[in-house]
Amino acid sequence: MTAIHIHALNKTFQSGRKALHDVHLDIQTGEMVALIGASGSGKSTLLRHMAGLMSGDSSVSGWIEIHGKTVQKNGKIASDIRQIRAGVGFVFQQFNLVDRLPVIVNVLAGTLHRVPLWRSLLRWFTATELACGVDALKRVGIAECCHQRASTLSGGQQQRAAIARAMVQGAKVILADEPIASLDPESSRKVMDILAQVNREDQCTVVVSLHQVNVAIKYCPRTVALHHGRVVYDGPSVALTPALLRELYGAEADDILSLGDHITSLQDKPIRVVPSPAWQPPMAIAA
Numbered sequence: 324m325t326a327i328h329i330h331a332l333n334k335t336f337q338s339g340r341k342a343l344h345d346v347h348l349d350i351q352t353g354e355m356v357a358l359i360g361a362s363g364s365g366k367s368t369l370l371r372h373m374a375g376l377m378s379g380d381s382s383v384s385g386w387i388e389i390h391g392k393t394v395q396k397n398g399k400i401a402s403d404i405r406q407i408r409a410g411v412g413f414v415f416q417q418f419n420l421v422d423r424l425p426v427i428v429n430v431l432a433g434t435l436h437r438v439p440l441w442r443s444l445l446r447w448f449t450a451t452e453l454a455c456g457v458d459a460l461k462r463v464g465i466a467e468c469c470h471q472r473a474s475t476l477s478g479g480q481q482q483r484a485a486i487a488r489a490m491v492q493g494a495k496v497i498l499a500d501e502p503i504a505s506l507d508p509e510s511s512r513k514v515m516d517i518l519a520q521v522n523r524e525d526q527c528t529v530v531v532s533l534h535q536v537n538v539a540i541k542y543c544p545r546t547v548a549l550h551h552g553r554v555v556y557d558g559p560s561v562a563l564t565p566a567l568l569r570e571l572y573g574a575e576a577d578d579i580l581s582l583g584d585h586i587t588s589l590q591d592k593p594i595r596v597v598p599s600p601a602w603q604p605p606m607a608i609a610a
């Protein structure tokens with residue numbers, strides 16, 4: 324079944340900047356797809372359109388559907404977008420948690436579309452909801468941080484809490500916009516391991532934008548590469564050799580090839596595919 328369907332998406336900002344050019348994309352349920360590209364290539368813009376946070380150009384007939392439901396069409400966001408978003412989890416580079424609230428409350432924000440408004444305002448959650456929140460925190464390996472304020476967590480822990488919130492939400496699609504861009508290699512690895520775990524164990528479709536092609540290869544069987552807002556490659560991540568990347572990106576290839584040793588390093592030869600934890604038998608993720 325198709326999880327995300329994008330047809331002829333174009334985006335021109337008011338400044339006149341054309342950020343997306345005729346993007347067509349089909350992502351199947353349960354895929355883990357990397358979105359790569361140099362800075363400014365349109366990764367965030369595309370993810371925001373998928374989430375219905377931005378609308379494409381109305382001058383071109385284009386649309387986006389998630390699980391068959393229209394997110395936007397011909398430049399207009401669907402009127403029932405809140406309902407569609409309830410099934411979509413977002414993980415952003417800048418950990419979008421409420422700093423002053425405890426981690427568990429942030430995580431339980433994932434249930435807000437299900438609980439009555441008065442209960443959410445009072446932050447009154449049932450024992451079952453609390454257990455579900457704690458369970459999600461256990462799965463991402465930070466249950467011990469449950470009652471801490473979100474602001475006291477490290478960047479990697481905040482990102483894991485954001486993923487726990489998507490779990491509690493019961494999201495069947497996770498859109499992660501450069502979730503490891505601000506993290507050290509070890510925290511990056513944990514966050515990517517957890518995204519892969521959610522993909523594998525919950526059959527959750529994951530689309531993750533990354534600066535590092537080596538991380539894409541390690542975790543995502545499929546990569547969509549953007550260049551100046553156009554899809555220039557859509558296929559197996561393992562086929563993304565440095566030579567191909569140079570062909571696609573020219574000098575800009577260095578942007579995504581020379582980011583140092585972020586999780587694994589990439590040599591200037593056919594890329595060695597590092598077996599991904601995504602394809603190991605289910606196992607607990609260590610904290």
Ligand SMILES: Nc1ncnc2c1ncn2[C@@H]1O[C@H](COP(=O)(O)OP(=O)(O)OP(=O)(O)O)[C@@H](O)[C@H]1O
Nearest residue numbers: 336338340342360361362363364365366367368369
């Ligand atoms: N609100 C905006 N108004 C005008 N131009 C914008 C706006 N947002 C993004 N852009 C432009 O659209 C293009 C794509 O930006 P986008 O943020 O999607 O790229 P990106 O690939 O996510 O980059 P990065 O990796 O640096 O986050 C860039 O040229 C950017 O300057």
